[in-house]
Structures are given as structure tokens and as C-alpha cells.
Amino acid sequence: MNKTLLYIALLIISIALPFVFPNYTISLTAMWLLIIVSLTWDMTGGQMGYNSLGNIFFYGTGMYVAAITGISMVYDVGQYTSAAGGGINNFTATQYFSGLGIGAVAAGIFCAISAVILGYLLFGLRGPYFAIGTLGVAIAAGELVSNWEWVGGGQGVSLPVYPGDLDEGKFFFYYLFCTLGIATFIFLKWLYSTRFGAAINAIRDDEEKAEAMGIHTLRYKLVTWSIAAFIVGLAGAFSGYQLIQFEPLETAYQTINLGIFMVVCVLLGGKGTLWGPVIGAILFHVLKEVTWTYFLGWQWVALGALIVVTVVYFQDGLMGWLKHVRPEWFGERVEQKPGSKPSSASQAEAAQ
Amino acid sequence: MSKPIIEVTGVSKSYGGVHANKDVSLKVADGGITGLIGPNGSGKTTLFNSIVGYHPIDCGSVKFQGKEISKLQVPQIARLGLLRTFQQTRIYGEMNCVENMLISIPHRKMSYKDMFKHNSKIDYEKADRLLDFVGLYEKRYLRAGSLSFGQQKLLEFAMALTNEPTVLMLDEPTAGINPTLINGLIDRLQLANSEFGITLFIIEHNMRVIMNMADHIYCLAHGEMLASGPPSEIQNDQRVIDAYLGAH
Ligand SMILES: Nc1ncnc2c1ncn2[C@@H]1O[C@H](COP(=O)(O)OP(=O)(O)OP(=O)(O)O)[C@@H](O)[C@H]1O
Numbered sequence A: 001m002n003k004t005l006l007y008i009a010l011l012i013i014s015i016a017l018p019f020v021f022p023n024y025t026i027s028l029t030a031m032w033l034l035i036i037v038s039l040t041w042d043m044t045g046g047q048m049g050y051n052s053l054g055n056i057f058f059y060g061t062g063m064y065v066a067a068i069t070g071i072s073m074v075y076d077v078g079q080y081t082s083a084a085g086g087g088i089n090n091f092t093a094t095q096y097f098s099g100l101g102i103g104a105v106a107a108g109i110f111c112a113i114s115a116v117i118l119g120y121l122l123f124g125l126r127g128p129y130f131a132i133g134t135l136g137v138a139i140a141a142g143e144l145v146s147n148w149e150w151v152g153g154g155q156g157v158s159l160p161v162y163p164g165d166l167d168e169g170k171f172f173f174y175y176l177f178c179t180l181g182i183a184t185f186i187f188l189k190w191l192y193s194t195r196f197g198a199a200i201n202a203i204r205d206d207e208e209k210a211e212a213m214g215i216h217t218l219r220y221k222l223v224t225w226s227i228a229a230f231i232v233g234l235a236g237a238f239s240g241y242q243l244i245q246f247e248p249l250e251t252a253y254q255t256i257n258l259g260i261f262m263v264v265c266v267l268l269g270g271k272g273t274l275w276g277p278v279i280g281a282i283l284f285h286v287l288k289e290v291t292w293t294y295f296l297g298w299q300w301v302a303l304g305a306l307i308v309v310t311v312v313y314f315q316d317g318l319m320g321w322l323k324h325v326r327p328e329w330f331g332e333r334v335e336q337k338p339g340s341k342p343s344s345a346s347q348a349e350a351a352q
Numbered sequence B: 001m002s003k004p005i006i007e008v009t010g011v012s013k014s015y016g017g018v019h020a021n022k023d024v025s026l027k028v029a030d031g032g033i034t035g036l037i038g039p040n041g042s043g044k045t046t047l048f049n050s051i052v053g054y055h056p057i058d059c060g061s062v063k064f065q066g067k068e069i070s071k072l073q074v075p076q077i078a079r080l081g082l083l084r085t086f087q088q089t090r091i092y093g094e095m096n097c098v099e100n101m102l103i104s105i106p107h108r109k110m111s112y113k114d115m116f117k118h119n120s121k122i123d124y125e126k127a128d129r130l131l132d133f134v135g136l137y138e139k140r141y142l143r144a145g146s147l148s149f150g151q152q153k154l155l156e157f158a159m160a161l162t163n164e165p166t167v168l169m170l171d172e173p174t175a176g177i178n179p180t181l182i183n184g185l186i187d188r189l190q191l192a193n194s195e196f197g198i199t200l201f202i203i204e205h206n207m208r209v210i211m212n213m214a215d216h217i218y219c220l221a222h223g224e225m226l227a228s229g230p231p232s233e234i235q236n237d238q239r240v241i242d243a244y245l246g247a248h
């Protein structure tokens, strides 16, 4: 029951935060984004043992698919993007919200399908080869998009501003990301408790054994990555509309910022746990905001140092460390069979 | 010999210059216990790997229940009901014993919907029952990696039983097991064969064990089939004796 109370308290805090810290709404929204991409990165990286450095591909692709879908519902995309900024940019509130809604769904589905296709090509690779392969996809996609004039080329895309006042818009996006974050957490909590969760853990711990036991390994890998891609695609879609103006290399396919941050968050909090990515993302976000505010100019050095320290000294993260010092919290115990005498094998064992 | 369930014909496999299997043929009788012996490095594990699709074979044919399986992938073959255990015992060290068992429930009938289900009460009962069968009941909530080597072998065996295979191929099930435990393990293997109706195909170095259990034995030497026959014949086969002595 203690746990239920904790969850309710966290929910209330999540809802109340922008009211308590109205000046930090944008930053808090960014924190939710970090939580979402970390949770989904951990699906493959932590739970399944496939470290992707290319999940940012789904973020960028989601951003573009949603934006283009939203625009195409009102204007001709080529005309709209070539007029970038100065020209046509009138959207009614209905057009805005239906563009965002339908665009986000399209983005999620598009990303999920891309993950299946990319998965067929990339899941044959193991360890560092998979990481580099996925990174390659994200970098290539960024380059391709920045040379594609129809979607705005290197200039990127400008989207309409939120049809309401500025503060309302900030709140709107905060709750959009907050809802997606909480939904992702609840979904994963359920998913990891099913056979599915156990199977992807088995793939992580010993894929050959999993194959030898007849587990549909490829099927699990494709489904896992495409679920992650769907969620990241939605996050990318929301981000595009929140940012209003985004461009391909620095914002959409930002391999060295968000693309790496999500990995660091998960390592910091603890790979392969449900809470690890959440805690890691919050911690990382706070550290990042502090360094950006107080150590401006040194922020990248500070972050780099944090990455090095985490990777070298603290590989299992906070949750991994906790599991190590408090294994009983994670359910390890010896248990006698009620009312039965030890079986013959354990007698023989006792005789050893 | 009754109808064969596994039929290996003319299988060869080489690693670079090493001919690990040369034109090997054998039959595993349905419902029986078949043994595979041979000195170290004679190609026994390689043959197992060839049968379960672990690596592509250079030539030859492998049939399971009359169906050619030499082009199939490992998980596909496992789902047909042809299962193997590993010489280097493989269990999920980070999971507890029950979780190891639940991972092993047969995936052959599993649809997409089943993948997202929780394990049923029946699954848990089955896990407990089979862990009890191999004598690991008390240890069932311990991390499998914390078990002794012998216990891990027993766990791997219980996992294989959970999978309800038609044929179970065991690579040295008694290696590294304390002699006092070996008799218990033999009993359980024989029960798996007689009670659960699982055909067994066993690689074994312990002659006492294999001569007692198997009803037919194949002997490999230098990747080639040296001899085959019932235990009494193999035991007294001069070529087999020489091969073992020569290997020392
Ligand atoms: N992956 C591999 N790469 C190269 N050579 C290999 C490989 N696996 C096995 N071999 C070689 O093939 C031969 C047969 O090996 P195998 O493991 O099948 O023998 P075995 O009969 O199982 O021996 P043991 O009783 O020691 O387990 C050996 O000479 C070995 O060195």
C-alpha cells in the first residue's frame, strides 16, 4: 500500500510542478522528454542488450513526419517550405490541433514501421557493431533530410505557433510530454511483467541459449524496437510543434546531444531497470541545468567528465548499485516447500 | 531398431583445415536412449551443433521425424521439439530458478497474443513441480548464478524438460557433477525417458553411466564414425578401446 501512496504522490507532483515553478515549465518539459527517450532507450539497451546509438533517428523522423503531415493537411508542402518563415503560415486552431494529433499518430506509425525494416537489416549485428550501425542510420538520415529541399533542406521547417497565449502553450506541451511519459512508464511496467519482458531479458543475458530454447528471438527484437520507435516518434512529433522552428542536424537528428544524453541517463540511473532511466534522466537534467547556469563555457567539460565517471566507475548505475547492496529488496530468498521433506537429490547434496 | 526419429546421413563439417565431422551417419531410435561417445576432440559436440542448426554443414542431410532440417535455424528446430543442452552449462545466471523455468515454456504454439500474457498459475506449478523433480525446490528463488556447477546442470535439465521436447540432446550431463549426485541424475534421465516419453540422445564420457543407460551407442574418433552397436558390443570393441587408449 505504501507503494500506491508513493505513486499517487508522484502523480500529484507531476501535475503540480508547472504551477509551483511556472518559470521552469520549458525546462521541466525537456526533463519529461529526457525521461521518455531514456525509458525507451532502455527497452533495447538495458532490457534486451542491444545498445542503439540511433534511437535519435526516430526522434528526428517523428518530428519531420508529424510536421509534414500537419502542413500537408492545409498547404502544399513544397510551397510552404520554400516560403519558409516569411510567407504562408496561417493555421486555425482546429487545423493546428488536428495537424498535431494526426501528425503525431502518423509519426509513431511511420517510426514503428521503419524500426521493423531497419531491425531486419541491423539485428544481425551484435555489440559495438549494432551500436555503430544504428548511429550510421541516424547520421545518414540527418544528412539526407538536410539535402531534401521539399522538406526545407538545411533550413528545416517552421511550424505554426500554439493558437492561444504563450503560457497556455507552455502548459499544454508540459502536460503532453508528462502524459506520454507516465503512459510510457505504466506501459513498460506492465510489459516487463509479462512473458515478453522475461524473453527480452533472456535475449540480453544469452541470446544463443534463448535461440536454443526455441524463443522467437528476431520477432521479440523487432517488436521491442518498434514499440520504442513508436514512442520516440510521438515525442519527436510533440517536440517539433513545441519548438515551432527546427532544422535537421542540430535539432531533429541531434546525434551528439539528445542521442547521447539518453544513453548517459540510463547508465547513470541503472540499465535494465524500470526506475533507473527515470531517476537517471531527472538527475542528469538537473546536473545539466546547473552546469549550464553556473559553469557556462565549461558545461561540456562537466558533462564529459560525468559521462567518463559513470562509464568507468559506475556502470550499473544507481539502481544496479542498490540491487548489489540490498538484494533482498529485489526478491532473493531461500524458501522451503511447505510441509515436505527434502527430495532425494538435496539429501544427496547434503551428504556431499 | 525401431523407427528412427533423427536420421543423420553423410554429414561433414570442417573448421578451416580441421575436419571435425567426416561423412557421419547415424540414427536415433524413437523413444529410446542413444549414446554418443568418443575421445576429446572427436567431433561429438560439433555433430550436435550440426544437428540443431547451430552452424551450416558442409554436406549431408539431417532429418527429424522424416523432415529435412539441415537448412533450418536454431529456434525453428527447437520449436519442432528437438532440444539440446550445452556442454558449457547455460542458464540465466541473473534470474532466479523459477524465472529460468518460465523462460523455457515451449514457444512452439506461441502466438503474438501469447507473448504479451502473464505466466499462468499452471506455468508456475509446472516450474515448481519440475524444480522439485530435480531437487532444486528450496533454491527456486535464488539467483541461478549463485548455484553450484552441478546444480546449474540440474537446472538446465529441468529447463529442458519444461520445454516439453520430443527429443532431448544432452552434451555431457554428468560432467562436473559430484559422484554422489550422478546416480540421482541417471534416475531422473531414465524417468524423463520412461515417464515423460522423451527420446534421449546423450554425449557422455562416463562409461559406467552411458553403458547403463543407453540402448544403442555410437562412437566417434577423429571426426569419423568408428563403431556402433548395443553397449555390450561397444564395451568389448577393440577399436573403441584403442581409440580411447590412443587418445591418452
Ligand atoms: N568453433 C570452432 N572453431 C574451430 N575449431 C573447432 C570449433 N569447434 C570445434 N572445433 C574443432 O573441432 C574438433 C572437434 O571438436 P568438438 O568440440 O566437436 O569435440 P568433442 O568430441 O565434443 O570433444 P570433447 O569431448 O572435448 O567435448 C576439435 O579439433 C576442435 O578443435
Ligand SMILES: [Mg+2]
Pocket: B044, B045, B046, B087, B171
Ligand atoms: Mg564436446
